[in-house]
Amino acid sequence: MSAALPPLNPAPVSTETRLAYVLRHFQQAYEPMVTVSIGYEETNAIQLMRGDRGFFEGQNPYPPTPTRREWRHQMLPFFFDCFPEEPLLTLKSGKALIGVDLISAAFYLLSGWQEYFSDERDQHGRFPFSASVQYRYGFVDTPVVNYYFDILKTAIEHVTGQPLQTRRWAGGAAWAAFITHDIDNLYSAWKAPAKAALRRFDLLSFGRKMWRHFTRPDAWDNLAHVQQTVSAHGAKSTFFFLPEHRKAANGTPNADYRYHQVRSLLNNVLQAGTSIELHGSIGTSTNANKLHYDAEQICHFGPTGQGLRFHYLSWEPRTTPALVDELLFAFDTTLGFAEHFGFRNSYCLPFQPFNFALGKAADFLEIPLNVMDATLHHPNYLQLAPEEILPALTPMLQEIERFGGVCTVLWHNENFDPANKHNGPRQFHELMEYLRSHNAAYVNGSEILTAIHARQNS
Ligand SMILES: [Zn+2]
Structure with a gap:
C-alpha cells in the first residue's frame, strides 16, 4: 500500500x-x-x-x-x-x-x-x-x-490568581452531543436474511422475504422514523447523504439509493430541523474533482453541505486536510478510529487539524468522531455484547463531560432496524438516555461552528 x-x-x-x-x-x-x-x-x-x-x-x-x-x-x-x-x-x-x-x-x-x-x-x-x-x-x-x-x-x-472555567454550550450546558447518521443504505435490509434463507434451502422463508421485499417498504427506508426517534430524545439529527450510487473501482459499495430521488421525499424530515451534510463517496478523500462533484449534488438542493464525513471514514492524512479546505468545507467529522471508540487526536473538543504542507493550522473545523455503531459490534472491530456497550462507553463519556467537549455519535439508519439486537435501536436509546440524564446540549454542525467561531473571536 x-x-x-x-x-x-x-x-x-x-x-x-x-x-x-x-x-x-x-x-x-x-x-x-x-x-x-x-x-x-x-x-x-x-x-x-x-x-x-x-x-x-x-x-x-x-x-x-x-x-x-x-x-x-x-x-x-x-x-x-x-x-x-x-x-x-x-x-x-x-x-x-x-x-x-x-x-x-x-x-x-x-x-x-x-x-x-x-x-x-x-x-x-x-x-x-x-x-x-x-x-x-x-x-x-x-x-x-x-x-x-x-x-x-x-x-x-x-x-x-483567577479561576478559569471551561467554556459552556447552548443553554449553559457543560458539554454537548452531536447526533449523526451516515445514510449508506435505504433498500437493502431484505438482502442478508433472504440470502441466509436461500443458503439453508428454506425456500418458504425465502419466498416470504422476496414477497415482502416487493410489496412493502424496506426496513432501512426509515429516515422519518430515525428523525422522530432522535427528536423524542430532544435532539436533532444530521444526515450525511452519499450522492454516489455506483460502486468504487475496487468494488467497495457506495449508496444503494439515488440521492436526487430520495431528496424530494425529505421535506417533512427537514422541516423537523434535520440537517443534511455530505457523505463523501469512495475516492473523494484524495480527489478534488470527485469531491467537488459529490458536494455539488448535495448543495444543488439548498444551503446545506457545510460539512462532511467520508464514507468508510476514508482519510489520507497527507492530502485530505488540504482538500477539505480547498473545497471550502466549514467542518469535517471523519476523525475517529473505526476500530475503537475514543479520541483519535486525544482531544474532546472541535479543533483545527494541522496542514503539514503549509506548516499551519487548517481552516476547517474537525469535530472528532467519538463513537460509531459499527465499532461496537462488527467482525473486524469490537464484539461487545449488547449489555456491555454503555458500560464500555461510560468512561469516555465522563471524560467529555469533564472537559466540556462534544460527543459525536454516528448511528447508521440501518441500525434503527428493530431486527438489530447487537448495536441497534435499544443500544442507541441507552446512549441517548445517558446523554440526556447528564445534561448534554444537543447541537448540530452549524451550532458547533457558531459556538467555536464566537470563542475564536473572544
Ligand atoms: Zn458510509
Missing part, C-alpha cells in the same frame, strides 16, 4: 508555530483570561521544560516512549518528557514551572503528526488504529491533550 501514498512535503514547523497552535486551542477550551506569558524561557511567567530535542525537524512518526505521571489521580502518558525527576508542576510566587514539555506533546497529538509521517494504511487506505500511539500505549479513551490543558490551566490560575 505504501508505494501509492502521496509523498511527504512538510513545511518547517517552528517552536513558535507549535506554541501558537496549541495555545490557540487552549483559549477555545477555557473562558477568556488575563494575558500571561507562556513559553520555554526563564522570563516566561509560565515556563515549560523543553523536551522535543529536534524531533519536529525530522520525519519520524513516533517520538520516544512516553513517561507515565499522575495528575489528579489519573496516570497519563507524557511524550517529550526529558526530565522525569522534575515535578510536574512547581508553583512559586508569581511564577509556575511545568516540568514536562506539554506544548510539544499536545502539538504532536492534536496536529495528527503520527498519521502524516507514518506510511501504514489499512485495506481502505486509512491510518490503522494498531499503528497509533493511542493503541501502543493504551490511551485511546483518554483525552490526554485535555489533561495537559488542565495542568496548564492550574499553572495559569496560580499566576493570575
Whole structure:
C-alpha cells in the first residue's frame, strides 16, 4: 500500500508555530483570561521544560516512549518528557514551572503528526488504529491533550490568581452531543436474511422475504422514523447523504439509493430541523474533482453541505486536510478510529487539524468522531455484547463531560432496524438516555461552528 501514498512535503514547523497552535486551542477550551506569558524561557511567567530535542525537524512518526505521571489521580502518558525527576508542576510566587514539555506533546497529538509521517494504511487506505500511539500505549479513551490543558490551566490560575472555567454550550450546558447518521443504505435490509434463507434451502422463508421485499417498504427506508426517534430524545439529527450510487473501482459499495430521488421525499424530515451534510463517496478523500462533484449534488438542493464525513471514514492524512479546505468545507467529522471508540487526536473538543504542507493550522473545523455503531459490534472491530456497550462507553463519556467537549455519535439508519439486537435501536436509546440524564446540549454542525467561531473571536 505504501508505494501509492502521496509523498511527504512538510513545511518547517517552528517552536513558535507549535506554541501558537496549541495555545490557540487552549483559549477555545477555557473562558477568556488575563494575558500571561507562556513559553520555554526563564522570563516566561509560565515556563515549560523543553523536551522535543529536534524531533519536529525530522520525519519520524513516533517520538520516544512516553513517561507515565499522575495528575489528579489519573496516570497519563507524557511524550517529550526529558526530565522525569522534575515535578510536574512547581508553583512559586508569581511564577509556575511545568516540568514536562506539554506544548510539544499536545502539538504532536492534536496536529495528527503520527498519521502524516507514518506510511501504514489499512485495506481502505486509512491510518490503522494498531499503528497509533493511542493503541501502543493504551490511551485511546483518554483525552490526554485535555489533561495537559488542565495542568496548564492550574499553572495559569496560580499566576493570575483567577479561576478559569471551561467554556459552556447552548443553554449553559457543560458539554454537548452531536447526533449523526451516515445514510449508506435505504433498500437493502431484505438482502442478508433472504440470502441466509436461500443458503439453508428454506425456500418458504425465502419466498416470504422476496414477497415482502416487493410489496412493502424496506426496513432501512426509515429516515422519518430515525428523525422522530432522535427528536423524542430532544435532539436533532444530521444526515450525511452519499450522492454516489455506483460502486468504487475496487468494488467497495457506495449508496444503494439515488440521492436526487430520495431528496424530494425529505421535506417533512427537514422541516423537523434535520440537517443534511455530505457523505463523501469512495475516492473523494484524495480527489478534488470527485469531491467537488459529490458536494455539488448535495448543495444543488439548498444551503446545506457545510460539512462532511467520508464514507468508510476514508482519510489520507497527507492530502485530505488540504482538500477539505480547498473545497471550502466549514467542518469535517471523519476523525475517529473505526476500530475503537475514543479520541483519535486525544482531544474532546472541535479543533483545527494541522496542514503539514503549509506548516499551519487548517481552516476547517474537525469535530472528532467519538463513537460509531459499527465499532461496537462488527467482525473486524469490537464484539461487545449488547449489555456491555454503555458500560464500555461510560468512561469516555465522563471524560467529555469533564472537559466540556462534544460527543459525536454516528448511528447508521440501518441500525434503527428493530431486527438489530447487537448495536441497534435499544443500544442507541441507552446512549441517548445517558446523554440526556447528564445534561448534554444537543447541537448540530452549524451550532458547533457558531459556538467555536464566537470563542475564536473572544
Ligand atoms: Zn458510509
